[in-house]
Amino acid sequence: MLELRINGFGGQGSVTLAHLLAQAALENGEQGQALPFFGVERRGAPVRAAVRMSPTTIHAHSQCDLPDYVVVMSEKLTEAAVGEGITEFGTVIINAPQATAVAKHPTWHVDADTIAREAGLFSADGPFINIPLFGAVCRVLNIPHNIMEQTILNKWPGNSGARNLGAAGKAYQTVTQISV
């Protein structure tokens, strides 16, 4: 069973990212689970969501306290996110203009803000970074490109889906491993 935790700020779309990843697992012929932590959310407050993928039935229903992967929606959260718990050699995926590798952990970097803005995916509140991050995480987890695309098209058929595809596809291509 693969376990992943998303650490972000309220309003960055962590819940949708968790749902997309769980849906991609099902699309990929596995079982998927998205378990966001709901509380007294406020825009800008730290939020988290658990994601699990497994070839067999998932029985876990706790938040991922020791995940194999941590997705950091903003580099401001890197230290806090990793500090919440990760397996000994767990992988960190960071959204930042430029990322610094996390000591002892394989680290990947993607500039989701820029990719989202260039694709026109933003509102007055900021860029929709969960779409490029979905593409980037799929690449890191070796989820095939066509499964990533199909998951987006299932959720957003039509034009908005196509715009999302561009941003997710660019992140899938450009996410880079910066440490092993």
Next chain:
Amino acid sequence: MKAAQVIMETGTKAAALAVKSARVDVVPGYPITPQTSIMEAIAAMVENGELNARFIPVEGEHSVLAAAVAASATGARVFTATSANGLLYMHEVLHMASGGRLPVVMCNVNRGIFAPWTLWADHQDSFAQRDTGWIQYHCSSNQEVFNTILQAFRVAEQINIPVMVNFDGFAISHCLMPLTIPPQEDIDRFLPPHEPEWRLDPAHPSSFSNVTMAAEYAPFRQMLSDDIMASIPLVKQAAQEYQDITGMWDGDTIDTYRLEDAEVVAFAVNSMAAELRLSVDILREQGVKAGLLRPRLYLPFPTEDIIDALPQNAQVMVLDRNYNFGHPGGILASELKSVLYGRRNDITVKNRVIGIGGIDLTRRFMADEIRAMMDE
């Protein structure tokens, strides 16, 4: 034959889809977290014509259940849902539904009780309704929520007793998981239309729930008590026939995992019992012969099935997500001890209260708790 459909849905949406599959006639509702999204989904399905039912928004939970009781007395198939203090506010009318022998099915999405306020799961709310005469299931997965609502309507309508289907807030209610929806014709075969023996009907006026003298009241209460006990074979039959038709199985009165040769048995309900399967695997890797017994039915308490299933000389570790105020520990432990007394004196029962107000219960934490209990 049509194939079953697999989709990704949350626990609350799974409940709403089961209500649609059950072809429910009337749904009175009032919002309370974390149940609200069940009512939102049902209201939307009624609005867009997917579900041919009457949705009745009312001003509070006491009225929700009053409307459910009244609708059920006219012979309608009735569903509603609530959580925590909403369930407590219904308490008086819970007795009306069971005493009136009305087969309402209600989801309670388990949440800790005020005060102080909490949004997250524990089991104080449903266990506090033990003596209201409702049959109570407790579910450990999204799929089990869907399956159990259909089984609950069947059992309720066979024996004219209301059924509460409980599952954890957030850990199940807001958890997105794969959900298998059997073809509608299979569900219709499992759950035929509700044909009550009696109903309120303006064309044939009758009165309902009169004042009774003790000579009438006492036998009526005895009949309710007897019929609640008599629901156990119906619960088993419903689980078996549901499996025959859909291929899906969540256990009947109980669900077990690696129990046959277990020396240490975890005993718990709801989502923590699903996670406990992983704790059992951890303990087995550590050389502890661990197993799991999950009562799927809390009321009637599945005494005979528990007594038959527990291995000889087992230590049973009851993990209660509730308090039995006035006693040390929790309610499940108290129930278990009372049925084992004098019948299984080989069994040792140990108990801890954990996970109150949604404290996260990981497989590693619970495995450590069980190891610590072994040394007590």
